[in-house]
């Protein structure tokens with residue numbers, strides 16, 4: 330499908346954080362852009378903000394002054410909506426209010442020609458509902474940019490019930506021509522990113538609430554083992570707890586109180602206390618002058634008592650550890666088995682969503698220490714472990730010594746089912762799978778959205794696939810059993826995939842195997 334020609338004039342309404350950024354993106358792509366805001370002087374201020382940001386690029390030699398001048402010529406602040414009448418595409422980025430946005434679109438429909446395309450940058454309002462009272466609801470769609478719009482690659486192209494698919498394809502192509510990574514999504518609560526990302530915060534909040542670990546440790550694990558750019562607590566502090574909590578609440582309510590999206594009492598308390606994060610100087614961390622960030626809990630060096638490690642069976646996702654053991658000078662002995670690592674007195678296994686204490690009994694594994702998922706075991710710098718209640722201290726010390734010998738900082742969590750990274754990935758994947766199952770977006774678009782919109786190291790669906798057949802489904806099943814909660818029910822899509830290829834996936838006897 331052809332993108333809109335750059336001769337098409339684009340109007341951006343609302344010159345706040347998002348509108349100014351969107352105006353910059355469209356002008357950079359070569360369109361003439363009208364920028365309108367109901368607040369006097371706001372459109373001019375929005376343009377001045379763009380000029381100031383881009384001047385820095387000129388000053389550092391990354392942009393030519395004449396290109397900046399030409400770009401700024403293409404952004405025209407206007408006072409009234411009447412002045413946008415000859416626009417071919419209007420993108421609104423005004424206040425997040427259904428009635429006010431509806432009134433705006435109704436006026437635009439009258440002011441602009443029948444061929445105008447109307448787009449909303451809403452984060453949370455239904456596109457279907459915004460279009461409901463329009464004469465031509467098929468010409469309205471969502472064009473959801475991420476903040477800051479000039480820097481973030483993702484644009485979710487949202488189709489309401491009435492949206493014309495051809496028109497959505499034109500906007501998809503246009504966003505791509507503007508240098509963005511567009512994805513299609515149907516108008517459902519949270520669209521893709523704001524829905525699928527919920528567990529990234531929720532599971533860590535839960536682990537903290539259950540005293541499995543403190544925020545600094547969980548942040549370090551998600552960064553250093555999970556390869557996420559920021560940990561959940563530091564990210565919530567950056568976003569602002571008022572904003573993050575409001576998004577979670579709106580998605581929770583919109584899905585009729587589905588417990589998968591249940592907001593956290595810990596975050597509620599921060600909002601009530603006015604500890605909104607960086608912007609108020611205090612969130613999970615303090616941002617006061619001279620405040621230092623607490624360090625992640627890291628176990629002190631343990632004494633390595635053995636120079637051989639036994640690998641029983643396939644380690645599946647964790648196979649990258651073997652090379653690290655070899656590089657550390659350990660003798661590797663491979664034999665048949667159920668995906669276990671034996672070192673000294675300890676038996677180590679990748680978490681499968683059960684507690685170590687339970688697995689000691691169910692699988693008859695003595696001196697069990699579970700370890701967490703890492704995005705790439707050959708490169709991870711930190712790994713979480715959890716010991717069974719029955720595990721002796723000397724076996725625990727053996728497990729710690731082995732992982733430290735392989736160059737890993739080791740953080741011990743309480744015996745939390747699924748540990749931190751595996752549990753987070755499992756729930757992200759579950760949400761992504763349900764979004765695909767329900768036709769919200771394709772699997773490739775969900776994965777792309779999570780990478781381009783929130784910088785995930787890999788899309789959750791392809792990351793989970795990489796772990797091997799049925800691994801995530803089994804983790805979720807075990808989490809559901811552990812908690813006895815509907816929150817962890819596996820998506821039907823994951824169940825279908827687990828039972829594909831004629832394999833019987835529900836064996837809990839192959840802990841680390843793919």
Ligand SMILES: NC(=O)c1ccc[n+]([C@@H]2O[C@H](COP(=O)([O-])OP(=O)(O)OC[C@H]3O[C@@H](n4cnc5c(N)ncnc54)[C@H](O)[C@@H]3O)[C@@H](O)[C@H]2O)c1
Pocket residue numbers: 342343344345346347348365366367368371421422423424425426429433450451452453473474475476
């Ligand atoms: N801030 C984000 O991270 C983010 C990300 C994606 C989408 N959004 C969505 O983008 C929209 C704008 O968000 P923002 O963060 O830029 O808000 P903002 O408060 O920074 O800017 C909104 C601007 O719209 C103007 N405005 C309000 N009502 C208007 C009207 N009727 N006509 C013309 N101008 C009007 C305001 O004067 C203000 O300048 C919202 O729908 C929001 O949900 C925000």
